[in-house]
Amino acid sequence: MDKKHRNIDKKIISFIPDGEFYYQKGIKAMQRDRFEDAHKYLQRAVELSPNDPLILMQYGILIMEEGMFEEAYEILAAAHGLDPEEEDIIFYLAEVHAHLGLLRDAKIYAEKYISLAPDGPLADDSMEIIDFAEQEEAFFVDDEAPDGEVYFLQEKARRLMESGSFDEAIDILESIIVDYPEFWAAYNNLALAYFYIGKIEPAKELLYDVLDKNKGNLHALCNLAVFYYYEKDKEELDALLELLLKIKPYQFVHRYKLGATFxxxxxxxxxxxxxxxxxxxxxxxxxxYYFWLAHSAYFSGNEAVAKEAYDNLVELDPSKAGFEPWKDVNAAAKPESYEQDREFLLSKITNKYRSERLLGFYLLGKSAHKQEIVSHPSYIDLEKLSVIEQLFLANSLNYEFTVENDFDHSFMRALETTELIYAQYQPLDKQGTHLFQMWFTLCEVALTRSYHFRNPAALAAAADYMFQSSRYKGVTKTAIARSYGVSVPTLTKYVNELIEFLPQFNA
Incomplete structure (x- = not known):
């Protein structure tokens, strides 16, 4: 009985796939051009055999062919650590360094391959890498190219920041600046990481230190401008922008940074x-790049370029489809209208008065700046918003509402009233914004008192009449009522109801 069980166990174990099993399936999938399957099999092979250098190398090659060069480097470097003399691994390290523009390291690895296998199958390819690196070296001074190890530590930290793992990124970046005290890119990224976790002063001090030791560092200047912008330090921001406007960089990376910052x-x-x-x-x-190009093109009046850039963005990141800055924007809206005035919108959604914030959240849905403002890390804190604010914001973000109780019905009719007023005044000028400020003051109080908003058209007419008659002579109920399609007695009735929600001031 025991012998029989042992035999069964051996048979079961022999059918459990190991790393080699998935490696062979991955190779076959690659030979048949089934690269998605190959990726899946080789990834599983690495998980089961993380210390097999050839499996790691093959997975690294596949990742590199998919264009994920930083990830490929990490895998190939791990394979090289397991078998430092394996010729093929050394060649592919040369290739991945070349793809990343680290030509000094690419040349070193290619030369090492030639020394180990002068007649090897990849010798000609290695010589091409060496020739290319030598040609390119003529255009760079010795100190321009970063050391391979520090470059990849920097890239790893950057990816961690993009995924929100700021503490891990900070640990890496802090270690970099200890070992490489003049690697300014690490200082700049560390400052950003500090800023994102709320360490504002240490972040700025780090940038001041960079600018003290590396005068005119463009990335540090741009990062400082971003910090001042987020802090609403207009005086410091304006002074720094005056300097940045005078800078005329030549390198692509500096043009990109400057353009994105602006x-x-x-x-x-x-x-x-x-x-x-x-x-x-x-x-x-x-x-x-395409995100900022689309936005800057659109807001500077170059709509054709903006739409082409956004198409490029969606090709690279399909999740951005439907978030174009011009989506849901009124075709009649003008750049100078208040819906399109970013500073006006920001002044409203960050206002200390809730009625003002309600106006800001409502107009956000009419603005080309919606996605930019909503994605900002500090403009809107959902946890601090009242239910009414959350509902108006949700409306601007095109949420579909489920009406379940009396309050929901009241809110939907209040929203309908607001839309009717907007239809009369769009695109908003100064007079329109003053009317809306009055309306949201009334609306806020009415919602908190469980008012039913039973006749949106009459309420819109009543609000409009209350506003105009308090400011201008010759305003008649007849004209206002006609413009909203209601009768004068109905308008009068709702004027009397809305008056109850005007703020009460003690004498």
Whole structure:
């Protein structure tokens, strides 16, 4: 009996797939051009055999062919650590370094392959890498190219920041600046990481230190401008922007940084100039580049370029489809209208008075700045918003409401009233914003008192009449009632109801 069980156990164990099993399936899938299956099999092979250098190498090659060069480097470096003399691993390390533009390291690895296998199958390819690296070296000074190890630590930290793992990124970046005290990119990214977790002063001090030791560091200047913008330090921001406007960078990376910074702080015309200059010179941008190019182009009046850039963005990141800055924007809206005035919107949604914030949240749905403002890390704190504020914000974000109780019905009719008023005054001028400020004061009080908003058209007419008659002579109920399609007695009835919600001031 025991012998029989042992035999069964052996048979079961022999059918449990190991890393080699998935490795062979991955190779076969690659030979048949089934790269999605190959990726899946080789990834599983690495999970089951993480210490097999050849399995790691093959997975690294596949990842590199998919264009994920930083990830490929980490895998190939791990394989090299397991078998430092394996010739093929050394060659592919040369290739991945070349793809990443780290030509000094690419040349070193290619030369090492030649020394180990002068007649090897990859010798000619290695010589091509060496020749290319030597040609390119003529255009760079010795100190420009970063050391391979520090570059990848920096890239790992950047990816961690993008995924929200700021504490892990900070640990890596702090270790980099200890070992490489003049690697300014690490300082700049560390400052950003500090800023994102709320360590504002240490973040700024780090940038001041960079600028003290590396005068005119453009990334530090741009990051400081972003910090001042988020802190609403207009005086410091304006002074720094005056300096940045005078800078005329040549390198692509500096043009990109400057353009993105101008776009973020609302200098769209200047942003468009720099970002568009990259496109004209054949720059192949990432998702971030096309995001800022689309926004700066749209807000500077170059709609055709904006739409082309956003199409490029969606190709790179399909999740951005439907979030174009011009989506849901009234075709009649003008750049100078208040719906399109970003500073006006920000002044409303960050106002200390709830009625003012309600106006801001409502107009956000009419604005091309909606996605930009909503995605900002500090403009809107949902946990601090009242239910009414959350509902108006949800409406602007195109949420579908489920009406379940009396309050929901009241809110929907209040929203309908608001839309009727907006239809009369769009696009908003100064007079329109004053009417809306009055309306949201009334609306806020009415909702908190469980008012039913039974006749939206009459309420819109009543609010409009109350506003106009208090400011202008010759305003008649007849004209206002006609414009909203209600009778004068009905308008009068709802004027009397809305008066009850006017703020009460003690004498």
């Amino acid at each position: 776009a973020l702080v609302g200098k769209h015309k200047e942003a468009y100039g720099w970002l568009r200059s990259l496109k004209k010179r054949g720059f192949e941008g990432d998702a971030g």
